[in-house]
Amino acid sequence: MASASIAAKGVIDLDEHVRRRPFVFVLFSGGATIVGGLIVLAVTLCALLAPWIAPHDPNAQNLAINFKPPSWVVGGDQAYPLGTDNLGRDILSRIIWGSRVAGLVGLSAVAIGGIIGVSLGIIAGYFGGLADDIIARVADVQLAFPAVLLAIAVVGVIGPSLLTVIATIGITGWVQYVRVVRAEALSLREREFVVAAVATGASQARILARHILPSIASSITVLATFEVARAIILESALSFLALGVPPGVPSWGTMLADGRQYLDTAWWLGLFPGLAISFTVLGVNLFGDGLRDALDPRSR
Amino acid sequence: MFNRRLTMLVLAAFIIAATGGSVTLVPAAAADTTVTISQGVDPVTMDPLKRTITPTTNVHYNLFDTLLRHDRDGKLIPWVATSWKRIAPTVWEFKLRHDVKFWNGDPLTSADVKFAIEKIKDPAEGSEQGPRIATVDHVDTPDAYTVHYVTAKPTAMIAGYPWEVFIVDSKYWKEHGDAYQAEHPMGSGAYIFKSWRKDESLVMDANPGWWHGRAPIDHAIWKPIPEAAARVAALRTGETDIITNVPAQYQIQLSGGRSTQLESARSVRVLFFAFNTLKPGPQQNRLVRQAFNYAIDVPALVKAVLGGRGYETATPLPSNFFGYDAKIPFYKHDLAKAKALLAQAGYPDGKGLDMVLNAPSGRYNKDKEIAEAVAGQLSQTGAKITVKIQEWTQYVNQVSNRSVTPIYELGWGNDSYDADNTLTSLFTASARLSTYSNPDLDKMVTDARYEIDPQRRQAIYSKALALIHEEAPWLFLFEYEDLYASTKRLVWQARGDELIYIDEMKLNG
Numbered sequence: 001m002a003s004a005s006i007a008a009k010g011v012i013d014l015d016e017h018v019r020r021r022p023f024v025f026v027l028f029s030g031g032a033t034i035v036g037g038l039i040v041l042a043v044t045l046c047a048l049l050a051p052w053i054a055p056h057d058p059n060a061q062n063l064a065i066n067f068k069p070p071s072w073v074v075g076g077d078q079a080y081p082l083g084t085d086n087l088g089r090d091i092l093s094r095i096i097w098g099s100r101v102a103g104l105v106g107l108s109a110v111a112i113g114g115i116i117g118v119s120l121g122i123i124a125g126y127f128g129g130l131a132d133d134i135i136a137r138v139a140d141v142q143l144a145f146p147a148v149l150l151a152i153a154v155v156g157v158i159g160p161s162l163l164t165v166i167a168t169i170g171i172t173g174w175v176q177y178v179r180v181v182r183a184e185a186l187s188l189r190e191r192e193f194v195v196a197a198v199a200t201g202a203s204q205a206r207i208l209a210r211h212i213l214p215s216i217a218s219s220i221t222v223l224a225t226f227e228v229a230r231a232i233i234l235e236s237a238l239s240f241l242a243l244g245v246p247p248g249v250p251s252w253g254t255m256l257a258d259g260r261q262y263l264d265t266a267w268w269l270g271l272f273p274g275l276a277i278s279f280t281v282l283g284v285n286l287f288g289d290g291l292r293d294a295l296d297p298r299s300r
Numbered sequence: 301m302f303n304r305r306l307t308m309l310v311l312a313a314f315i316i317a318a319t320g321g322s323v324t325l326v327p328a329a330a331a332d333t334t335v336t337i338s339q340g341v342d343p344v345t346m347d348p349l350k351r352t353i354t355p356t357t358n359v360h361y362n363l364f365d366t367l368l369r370h371d372r373d374g375k376l377i378p379w380v381a382t383s384w385k386r387i388a389p390t391v392w393e394f395k396l397r398h399d400v401k402f403w404n405g406d407p408l409t410s411a412d413v414k415f416a417i418e419k420i421k422d423p424a425e426g427s428e429q430g431p432r433i434a435t436v437d438h439v440d441t442p443d444a445y446t447v448h449y450v451t452a453k454p455t456a457m458i459a460g461y462p463w464e465v466f467i468v469d470s471k472y473w474k475e476h477g478d479a480y481q482a483e484h485p486m487g488s489g490a491y492i493f494k495s496w497r498k499d500e501s502l503v504m505d506a507n508p509g510w511w512h513g514r515a516p517i518d519h520a521i522w523k524p525i526p527e528a529a530a531r532v533a534a535l536r537t538g539e540t541d542i543i544t545n546v547p548a549q550y551q552i553q554l555s556g557g558r559s560t561q562l563e564s565a566r567s568v569r570v571l572f573f574a575f576n577t578l579k580p581g582p583q584q585n586r587l588v589r590q591a592f593n594y595a596i597d598v599p600a601l602v603k604a605v606l607g608g609r610g611y612e613t614a615t616p617l618p619s620n621f622f623g624y625d626a627k628i629p630f631y632k633h634d635l636a637k638a639k640a641l642l643a644q645a646g647y648p649d650g651k652g653l654d655m656v657l658n659a660p661s662g663r664y665n666k667d668k669e670i671a672e673a674v675a676g677q678l679s680q681t682g683a684k685i686t687v688k689i690q691e692w693t694q695y696v697n698q699v700s701n702r703s704v705t706p707i708y709e710l711g712w713g714n715d716s717y718d719a720d721n722t723l724t725s726l727f728t729a730s731a732r733l734s735t736y737s738n739p740d741l742d743k744m745v746t747d748a749r750y751e752i753d754p755q756r757r758q759a760i761y762s763k764a765l766a767l768i769h770e771e772a773p774w775l776f777l778f779e780y781e782d783l784y785a786s787t788k789r790l791v792w793q794a795r796g797d798e799l800i801y802i803d804e805m806k807l808n809g
Contacts (some may be wrong), residue, residue: 059676061677087604088604262549265550
């Protein structure tokens with residue numbers, strides 16, 4: 001009996017051990033996360049390697065070969081696997097290059113939103129007081145305002161350009177961070193290790209950098225992945241409304257908008273950029289889900 | 301058709317039941333008829349003496365009368381004026397009908413015609429229609445139904461574009477003032493203005509007292525739909541009856557559709573990009589302008605973007621206009637020559653050229669795509685070309701005050717079938733829509749206007765067009781073939797001058 005109990009204990013210990021596998025294993029333990037990760041990896045590679053892997057110049061027009069269907073459809077051409085658009089541009093190349101805009105907008109917008117949001121969130125949550133009141137009120141005001149509407153207003157006034165789009169999407173994103181970070185910082189500052197750090201006379205900066213930030217890093221990471229997905233959708237939406245990146249920069253949203261009017265005569269113009277947006281956003285979300293599960297102590 | 305009637309019946313029955321009226325079925329024939337027309341853009345004003353934008357004046361033509369009209373073949377026919385003739389070298393006489401009344405009952409008299417002309421002539425008005433009546437020195441009104449257009453010198457054409465100048469109720473106008481007219485028109489036309497919600501719908505009802513006889517269709521609704529695909533969808537669902545600027549890719553579906561039919565007419569409209577030569581920049585260099593003209597492959601553009609529905613132009617005039625000269629050659633696509641010219645201008649391989657192509661979206665058939673395609677072709681020279689697309693109202697205001705630069709897309713059509721309007725409005729120094737200035741050309745245009753001998757007049761225009769061709773203040777593109785589509789219940793024939801006269805329509809079945 002005793003040995004059985006020890007054995008059982010041993011199993012539990014072993015189990016504990018298994019659960020402390022390297023993080024990467026934990027992260028990719030679910031099939032969905034693997035799929036998400038692969039999609040994110042593929043899009044990242046497309047964005048980084050666009051000039052080398054795109055078969056054609058994404059903006060090179062050839063009016064003589066416009067509306068070529070995808071290569072597997074009758075009338076298609078092997079040189080243009082996903083067909084050509086209304087101006088004879090290669091759709092595959094435009095989608096590959098479009099991943100750059102998606103990636104660039106996704107990451108930079110998240111960085112801008114993240115930096116603003118995290119800073120304000122920590123100030124509000126950790127220091128509290130008047131600053132908290134002001135930040136919380138401003139955040140409320142912004143939350144009451146639909147992000148797309150705000151983005152349309154800002155871009156409408158300043159005029160569309162890649163920079164405007166990135167800045168606008170970044171600025172509309174900060175509130176999410178503030179809400180999460182403020183709540184976490186609020187509870188963290190009461191925790192023993194923070195109180196202990198205060199008691200040992202650590203400076204505010206040190207406490208923030210060494211104790212608060214690392215503790216909320218995982219939440220920020222998870223939030224950031226979802227924000228990337230949001231930024232990609234918002235960029236596509238703005239480009240779709242002709243308020244995004246200017247013509248000449250291949251963007252999935254613009255391609256979708258241009259392709260829409262040919263949906264019943266040349267479906268491939270709109271379908272592929274639509275799929276690109278859907279799969280990228282799906283991939284980022286699956287990956288974000290996995291990340292959340294892996295980082296959440298309760299699910300370990 | 302049947303469904304529509306049935307709906308009407310059910311609706312009528314329902315209304316009668318709901319209002320507690322006696323429940324008798326209203327015969328379908330008694331139901332009011334309505335036609336809905338969808339252009340790409342909404343009118344910008346109801347003041348008919350200001351603008352020259354076709355989607356705007358198309359609405360005005362149904363609200364206001366003109367002295368004369370063109371029939372479908374471009375032949376002048378009597379309208380409010382029963383006759384017109386030159387009674388002295390510098391006097392054109394129009395005899396007016398006696399039975400024309402404005403909607404409010406005011407009779408239409410020679411004073412109203414005089415008032416309209418003077419309004420347009422007044423520089424303070426800033427009317428774009430100025431060039432139309434430039435030859436009219438003043439208007440005399442010997443009696444209430446006789447109008448004399450007096451010109452400074454004998455003119456070749458009938459003075460004052462009497463088929464384009466709308467006649468307004470001068471009494472009403474003076475009572476209410478200028479600003480009021482922009483939203484409260486008072487005309488004598490086939491249809492009476494009812495209501496207007498901007499960018500949504502403009503409603504007009506048949507004028508029961510119209511001198512020409514009440515129009516067959518009771519109500520007309522103008523409902524702008526900027527997106528071409530949405531226009532087509534609206535037509536298919538029966539939400540609208542006529543759509544303009546049908547994109548080429550829908551030709552086959554719409555012409556073979558169960559409920560839709562396709563209408564086309566060779567248009568008086570030419571599409572082009574103008575260089576703003578009044579603003580500093582490389583576009584002030586003639587060699588650059590010529591180079592760009594050689595860089596464009598117009599036939600390929602027309603084929604790819606318009607499904608072949610267009611005709612290349614070498615000058616600003618459509619081929620059926622007086623003054624057109626077939627001997628002037630096209631700028632034939634020649635990239636090597638374009639590059640050579642650019643090098644000569646100091647921009648070898650396009651280096652140093654970074655220019656913006658401005659274009660509207662939704663105004664002309666495929667306007668945005670044409671701009672993108674043109675940018676693509678111009679980029680082949682090595683120049684950096686960026687496309688900037690704007691919404692029409694905002695765009696056209698920049699065109700009007702000549703602030704749009706360096707290159708901008710515009711379409712120009714007029715129903716005079718004569719060179720005068722195009723050249724005066726778009727190339728002479730003082731015209732509001734001109735971004736080109738050349739005293740020699742100004743003189744030729746003026747000379748031609750006052751040259752009565754058709755042969756000598758043609759000779760002047762040939763010289764003027766050759767100069768314009770050489771100077772290339774435009775990227776010459778093409779004449780449109782206009783494509784309309786309508787529901788099959790509508791009996792109507794498209795006109796080459798783009799006018800949509802609702803009184804020419806009727807419904808069958």
